[in-house]
Amino acid sequence: DTFFVPRPxxxxxLExxxxxxxxRHLRAIAAELKDRRDAMTSALRLRLPEVSLPHIPSGGYHLWLRLPDGTDEAALTAAALRAGVAITPGRPYFSAEPPxxxxxxSFAAVAGAGEIAEGVRRLRTACTETWGG
Known part of the structure; x- marks a missing residue:
């Protein structure tokens, strides 16, 4: 019983x-996600030029950042939480040792561009704490 979605x-x-x-709904969602992706990409390039965006997806919900060599993902994740932004370390997503x-x-579950800009500002604070300077 608990493995299935109820018929209604x-x-x-299906309806x-x-x-x-x-x-029409899918087009509206795709347009909004593109706007959010672009807002996050712009904010990251402005506030965090030290990170690399190796791939800008044409769709989806996430951006992947490559961090500067020697960055401790766990320390940065903890600093980000203290700064009030939740991030996901990349290591668990690699099947082998990450390069x-x-x-x-994620840019999917935010209220909009203003929240994205604030999140990146907070991430900048966390990066400064983690990297120093």
Whole structure:
């Protein structure tokens, strides 16, 4: 019983994805995610030029940052939490030893560009604490 989605919920989901509004909804979501991705990319380039953005995705929910050599992901993650921003260390996402320290930043579950800018500002604070200077 606990492994399956209840039938009324399945039927509601089918009704939604089968409606004529579904493609319009997907376009609106894609446009908003692109705007958020662009806002985060711009904020990172402005406030954190030390990090590398090895790939800007055409879709999705996250940006991957390559951190400067010698960065301790765990220390930076802890400093970010103290600064009031949650980040995800990259190490668990690599199947083998990662080539460098990475972070995965999500832009999907934020209120908008203002919250992204504030999050990157807080991440800058955490980076300054972790890297010194």
């Amino acid at each position: 919920l399945q039927e509601a989901a 939604l994805v089968g409606s004529s509004a579904w493609p 460098a320290a990475h972070l995965r930043l």
